[in-house]
Amino acid sequence: MEKFTIHKGVVAPLDRSNVDTDAIIPKQYLKSIKRSGFGPTLFDDWRYNEPGEPGMDHSKREVNPDFVLNKPRYKDASVLLARRNFGCGSSREHAVWALDDDGFRAVIAPSFADIFFNNSFKNGFLPIVLSEEIVSKLFEEVEATEGYELTVNLEDQVVVTPSGESFAFEIDDFRKYCLLNGLDDIALTLKHSDEIAAYEEKRKATSPWLFN
Known part of the structure; x- marks a missing residue:
């Protein structure tokens, strides 16, 4: 899998708590066991105005203009900002595959569901736990600044804002070793x-x- 050392990317704010894995990747797409091709169906029920099915040309589906990932300012986002209990629900590993395939390298939230959290590390995807207060501060800054980017430095275990403010995060030594390598x-x-x-x-x- 791809090494994770330092990543700098545009942040997309998904201002919802308890985002479950069925919302991240709906059940009809779980037939495939490949790790690619899930990007266009990430958050499928929120992203499009009509239900989707495997094999569809998703580029021709009507998108929901109000959904955050459909807004032009977040088109190239690679860091997802979310609220507490992200990734709850079923144990489907496809949820991590979909985020990765859509270009995301990390997600920041106050808390994660355990299985999603573990699946993330096994697929080279970094879930970062920061406090509710810090996450709320980041939401405010993202909303106020188009093109807002965060730098995630895994070696130093910090998230750095455009102003240079940094927030430390914890990670198990073995998981850190695996991601870095x-x-x-x-x-x-x-x-x-x-x-x-x-x-x-x-x-x-x-x-x-x-x-x-």
Whole structure:
């Protein structure tokens, strides 16, 4: 997966609490197990004025002009700002895939649902917990400034505003290591490929009947 070190991007403010995974990516799109192609269906029920289905040409659907991601000023946003309990609901990993595929690299909120939070790290996506007070301050600044950007520095564990104000965030050391080095579960396993191969050869010698 892509390494996450320092990311600077336009912020899109999703001013809603308890955004569940069905809102992030509706159930009709869960048939695919590919990690790509979900971007146009992110927040599908809010983004469009009519229901969508897999295989549709989403570029021809009527969009909801009032939805934040459809506003021109947030077209290239790559940092999502949200309220508490983001990612609640079902355990679908597709929710993270959809955010990533639509160009987002991080989401900032006061709290996250546990499963979404864990899925994010496994897919190179960074969920950042900041206090309600700080998040509200950021919402105000984003609304007041078109093209508002935040810099997320994972190495230093800070979010930096355009004025230079910085806010520290916590992250588990192992998760930080994986993100900085672009290591998902498979890549972590492959780091031990020589040891695995040696073990398999040893097993073939001691228990050859298992490999017939």
